[in-house]
Amino acid sequence: MAEVLSQNEIEALLTAVSDGKVAATDPNSKSATEPDSKKYAKYDLFSQDKILKGKLVAFKGIHDRFANLFRFSLGHSLKKNIAVKVVNTEFVKLGEYVRTLGQPANLSIFENEELKAPMVLVAKPSFVYTLIDAYFGGAERPYNRQIQVNQFTAIEKDVVKRFVLKAIHDLEQSWKLNYPMKFQYQRSESNGEFLGSIGLGDAVAIVRFQVEVEALSGELDLIIQLSPLDAIAHNLSVNITGQVPGEEEAWKEHWLKELMDMDFEIRGILGQTEKSLTEIRQMKVGDVLVLGQDAVSPIPLLIQEVPKFKGMIGVFRGNNAVRLTKDLSKETEESNDGK
Secondary structure, eight states, rough: OOOOOOOOHHHHHHHHHHOOOOOOOOSOOOTTTTOGGGGGGOTTTTOOHHHHHHHHHHHHHHHHHHHHHHHHHHHHOOOOEEEEEEEEEEEEEEEHHHOOOOOSSSEEEETTTTTTEEEEEEEHHHHHHHHHHHHHOOOOOOOOTOOOOOOHHHHHHHHHHHHHHHHHHHHHHHHHHHHHHOEEEEEEEEEEGGGOOSSSSEEEEEEEEEEEEEEEEEEEEEEEEGGGHHHOOOGSSSSSOOTTTTHHHHHHHHHHHHHHOOOOEEEEOOOOOOOOHHHHTOOOOOOOOSSSSOOOOOOEETTEEEEEEEEEEEETTTTTEEEEEEEEEHHHHHHHHHH
């Protein structure tokens, strides 16, 4: 039961208030002991970010591997220095993402037939124009947001599709360690509301990538519908790090091919001699220089200024030539083994 003040207590309290010993408070105002609302962080009870991140921890490893593979694919195709990194991953409804998506944009739709799991690669203008500039050897001018363009041209769409197909292949490789995925390219759209395979109310993961092509950079988003992944939730609950099987071998083959295509300078030294500056100044046309090399002795052959072979001077099919007689690198290996 609530306590009731006596008349004497009420009069004593009023006297204390009038004397200033007790502060009077407005009943409509906040109490002095009431905590400030700014100390509390807003929390969305409907948000599933933490729950989904806990279930889909494998996303980090999968998309880190994709960034590495796609960097290799772009670098091999464009012959430029490429950097691809994962910016962040967020879980939203597709409609929320579409409302923030500017124009123009290229949305490439592909799907895993087994799980009926559609995904979308969103090529934003910054990425498209960076790709176009690098592909056609432009002047590396950054994308100007003030330029009003509603649609990409047919040529731009064709170039984007070429690299989207490479990205889809790389995405298949990046999924191998967790769950083998085979994706089928469907079509491209310019408006997120017309995706069809993913409803605007469906929960999706948005994985953002930053692609840097030397002095230029662009943004690439990957949209993943989450509900079809429930069937393989156990495969996505553990983050598996490491390379995709065969990836190391692919790099090895790539660098071997690059090395085999490189040009090297081979120089044969016919002989050497030393002269003082005075003797050189006294030289005239017709003088004979005696080299410290017998005409019938093998000469050293240098590759990139490193002695590698010895050979005999001769003629082959009407051209001056050198026939290799000794491999100096083997002698170096044998002497090192002897040590």
